Amino acid sequence: MTGDLDNLRVVLVAARNPLNIGAAARAMSNFGVQHLRVVNPYEVAFREAQSAVGASGLLAKAKQYESVAEAVEDCTLVVGTTVAGARRDLQHRLHRLDEGARAIKRQLKTARVALLFGSERYGLSNRELSHCHWVMRIPTREEHGSMNLGQAVAVCLYELVRGRKTAPAKTPPGRTGPVKKETASATSGDVERLTQLLFSVLGASGYVHPRTAAGTEEKLRRLVRRMELNANDAVMWLGMLRQMAWKLGANKENDV
Template identity: 45%
Template sequence: MLTPEQKANLVVVLAGARNPLNIGAAARAMSNFGFRTLRIVTEFPLPVTEAKSAVDAAEVMQQATVHTSFAEAVADCSVIYGTTAVGDRRLEHSVEPLPQAGQAIHASLSSGNRAAIVFGSEKTGMTNEQISFCSGLLTIPMEVHGTSMNLGQSVAVCLWELVREQAQGKPLQEEDALADSGSVDRFEATLREGLTATGYEAKFPANCNPEMTRRLVRRLRLTKKDAEIWTGIWRQVLWKLRQ
């Protein structure tokens, strides 16, 4: 079972939720399963203010943080799973069933790292830009493929999977600990500088738009050490190019 400290390292991110009742329902589901870290990405703070009166979820809502930037909301997370109903949408990430994704999230939490599960807008789901920040996507198996589940229900089902006794993940060794999103961002920024400096970006612009590059880098699932090494390599390349 997850310890209180591990549960505190699980971040539930609501990206674009607009209905205060849905936000409150998500917070209540978190409270029911003992999770407390809620981050809301929105440009409209009013629904968040209204949701603070959510029944049995006052503590979660009072501690919730509001972000205008999705990148900021997940910057300290090593594993980031976006949720999707799939449907007819073309996705660049592989989509894992919830139990499989739960194992990866468990392993990250067991290693002392932060992990995030992201839930998109009630109407449109996650944007392509938001998905590009994810290390993977998960879906809740349902009888009717492509249908979406209520936000509060989705949060409850995902968190229930994490607290099940059998959902035990093997802790990662320290040298295998995954880099957090902020470290990956820094490597990606250095990589993009290199693509520009070498002329690759100008010659093959379709291969390296920001979302594509971000997805490419995050599919590597870099460890902390690997992210540092690759960032150092590309900084050295840039230094040499600019001499």
């Protein structure tokens, strides 16, 4: 499992408080998760957190990104986090933390997973969430949903290491046949490239209205993620969309 956790990326989006960034890093270290990524942190907060006494090495190694897309590019599964009572307008599949963690653990065996946490005040925006395959909910009381960032990270990572056996069983009990080999999932980088190409093609086709372009882009991003493409299918889609884009004369420059 330690090896599996090496595939996990904790992504803090727009964190504003150095204490919270430090607390998230500490929880990660407690539970053996090493890779922290921050997207658009409040600069001073990030610097203060990095220079804080006692901040672990993983904070010093934390990588900084300017967009969620870049921060999750090499991940095949991107999971958002939320709390009970928040975001009643959520447009994503929502899973209980324990169920979601099971799915994440399966994916971590073979590929990188990004776990996203939003800003202290607002959580993850719809635009940020549009990069997620689905969302996991910490079962807080509806009456008191707002949760401390460091505690949210601690609880989610605890659920991922929970029930870990000191000596992991090699063969799952009750399994009679060989494990079916699954094709690797597409990386978020490919999935986002596909999203952008589709957006370009649709723009060139007159499908996208300038006034609602941003909303359409988010809708497309969610639609493409729901396809849960494997790596081969993503390559095939990219090839098809490139051909359409070429035929339509669509390119990055004339995006809506």
